[in-house]
Amino acid sequence: SKSETSTEQDMYTTQLSPDEIVNSAFKDEFPLQYESYLKNMVPENDNTSKFVEDIEPNLPILFHNYGFMLEYNKTRGHTYALEDVMSIARINDDSIGSCMTCKSTAVPALLDEMGDDYWSANFKEEIVPLTLSYGEGLESDELGTYGHLSIGCSDCHDPVTMELRITRPSFTNAMARQGIDVTEATKNDMRSYVCAQCHVEYYFEPDKKKVTFPWDNGLKPEEMFEYKENQAKEDGFEYDWIHSISGAPMLKAQHPEFELWSYGPHGEAGVSCADCHMPYERTDGSKKITSHHWSSPMDNVEQTCRTCHSDKSEADLVERVENIQSRHLEAMEETQDHSVRAHYYVNRMITVGAPQERIEEAQWYIRKGQWFWDIIAAENSDGFHNPQGGMDAMRTSSDASNEAISIAIEELIKLDVDLEELEAQIEETIQAVYNEEDPDLKHTHATNDNFPNVLELDD
Amino acid sequence: SKSETSTEQDMYTTQLSPDEIVNSAFKDEFPLQYESYLKNMVPENDNTSKFVEDIEPNLPILFHNYGFMLEYNKTRGHTYALEDVMSIARINDDSIGSCMTCKSTAVPALLDEMGDDYWSANFKEEIVPLTLSYGEGLESDELGTYGHLSIGCSDCHDPVTMELRITRPSFTNAMARQGIDVTEATKNDMRSYVCAQCHVEYYFEPDKKKVTFPWDNGLKPEEMFEYKENQAKEDGFEYDWIHSISGAPMLKAQHPEFELWSYGPHGEAGVSCADCHMPYERTDGSKKITSHHWSSPMDNVEQTCRTCHSDKSEADLVERVENIQSRHLEAMEETQDHSVRAHYYVNRMITVGAPQERIEEAQWYIRKGQWFWDIIAAENSDGFHNPQGGMDAMRTSSDASNEAISIAIEELIKLDVDLEELEAQIEETIQAVYNEEDPDLKHTHATNDNFPNVLELDD
């Protein structure tokens, strides 16, 4: 029906198969966009860990016992997505198909072939081989080993009409549950919706392990938390993992760019993701195309921001963004510190035998506290997409972590624990994590004799 | 020297005396602006207390033992300023001249006549009679009893050239201490500077009781706090008042519109106060004048916001402001709740005899916590002037109040205090304040047998 409407409108159609998923297949018909897309290969550097002191030094503690404590890197770009998901230490023998969902153009084909079995299928054994089979022999040097099947043209475009389209059912369904029919979107909407297939918070619903977006109550952090505490629990989803320092049942937040943008200054003003991340650029003589090099708009202020903000100089705009981001990041540091302390305080509650009921109360506040900073730390604009919303969530987070600490203090004092000593031990532990140079080993210092892994205690 | 430059520039000059301070004297030469100015009289209603449940119900507790617990109203407008300062219950027999500084056009004349004695002179005995003497016989019906000398033309304009000017030395000096010479301001700057003479945080420096702006380290809440904790203390200014529930040495924050605006989205973009609060309006035929009816720009979106945001509808803009403000006000409620609890927790520390040193530690966090919300609550845009900055300060506030509560919990548990009972008593006290219908009496319920006024304890 899609191609029908297109013919009706007498649009240009390609010579490509409607099922084309290999990126290099688009090269001949769209050499300019393809060339632009190749720029995503440019940072040929290796992955850079986020665990270093000037990025996110506390994460190996905060994500203890979850995959994210093992390896978590800065992004490299769409053309590396497939390679990166295959090589990350977070993938283990039990990883499932759902992890492929936002990494490869093969996903719609996998869904066609496997149906709902795709989601829970074994990642390494089934999904990777099948994915790669679709592109066998079609590798292209310029895209490295896996770029031909990494996030690409067919994820966002109909290969025949090149119209924008949604290929991930998780998005379509989540929007429908909010009463929004994405097939009726405007062009301007689609310029954000294509990104919202992936740049969003998700969880695996417990039944079929489908990638699901927790948006039934709305897109704000508090609305998603509400969902997780109610609807998700009713459906059997209790937590993403159990924290091994505090024993708290945790939620993991992931890249909610779309959510934060949606109620930030630009989202509310109808400025789309593509407006900033895919500006028109001049190539080859005077031809103008949509940039397909997704990166920071701050590398290209002239074409991105200054199209709309032409009354401001580049320097003004850079300064403005820096001010927003540095205020945001300072707050993030303080917020995470509370969360770290809360985990260790509750660890001590457990080891000294505080009442179970109070421990559980504190654990719930840890869960809440972590959700409200993680949803912001996982958002990749360092606050720019939504300065007020980000700060509000961090405020909520600090309040919850501090509540956990208050409960702990009360119970620990009742049991005669020396809080000064406890603080000193926490500080020592944090320093041990910071001082470890190998990012892969940092998490091993987060538990120790003072703060044992509570999941390994025998009681 | 002013009139010199003006003649050089061959500007229009009025027939008015350079020392003219009576507002109605400007009527003949500037009938349109004067007519617009008269609109400030429109809300002829009486003062409305802020202490009611849907505005600021916690203030009678939070400002306990300070003038602000007695009476604190919503603003009525520039033409009522003189009347309001004279009738507010916060003025007592010891009130000083400095309180007149931002209320009457007579202030420069008072300063000329009295020199630095003005600041600490007795408000009721000396300042009020002298002020009124300047306008005797020049009252005008349309401006009520005192409007002829209330904030007006000569505060912002040179009566001869009608150029904008700064008449309050506190502003000139505070800017100079930051290295800014306001005489070299641009016209765009002046459109905010005239407001910044009054719409700013101030304190009375202890020596001459001069109105002083705490800006030496910068205009952000944390920079002003830094100043109060250091420079101000060195100069002998320790606190504005001692809180009678917690005994903490408190700081009072006042109307920092200029400060918050200065690092908010519009301030950073060079949008001036007058752009939003004094839009051009067409009067009488087709003449366009600057509106002199200072009020909410939301009453007049077409002339204010839509001058710049012509791509947005009025409804869009109203919604955007409402979203920012409602998020802000919800956060404010939670933030103030922590502060209220902190006061009562420390009250209990005192009555049960916790160690003095710990009490003082907790009191300092109360002081800090209150500063960081008060500077935002006292800002009159409900967050609009600076959404991120407001939220950040509230985050800082909650952290500090929670720290005070943590310290209290530790010491109270050591002394076997039942925290549940304490919480119930707090709740009961808060309800008593809320339930009192007379705003003037609300504060009398903030202390009681459970929570005595700590300044009246004999030890």
Next chain:
Amino acid sequence: MVRKKLLLVLSGIFIGIVLFAGTVGSMKATDSPEFCSTCHIMDDYYDSFMDSNHATLSCNDCHAPNDSLTAKLVFKAKAGASHMYMNTLGSDQIPDNIHATAQSQEVIDKNCITCHEAGLENVAFHDVKEGGCVDCHRHVPHGNGGHKPEDWFDPGSYDARR
């Protein structure tokens, strides 16, 4: 009723002015920035336009349809009558803030596209914003600095009490 009649009369006069000589010359004159700016109300728009990259154009390169002469004449007569009416008899109805009408916006957008066809033809999906070109190019050609003249940003010499 009376107003409608007046409007008609005024239209007549305006069309008259335009058609009077019927020469290229007068057509040009009524397109020019100078002509539009004879109304003081246009000052802001004139100033902001003269500061812009489009300053060499005439107002009606954007503000009147340029696809056919008759379309242009009809539009100019209609717009002109309304402007004259507003400036004379209807002056108390002139809004404090003048905004382009929906019809104007459509005309303007078409004109942007006509001129910039060459640059645009390679961008298949360029009509992505409902508000048209100016949803992105917000300051073309009016409005840089929020209608604030440059001299507002020059250092002054103001009086300030110390």
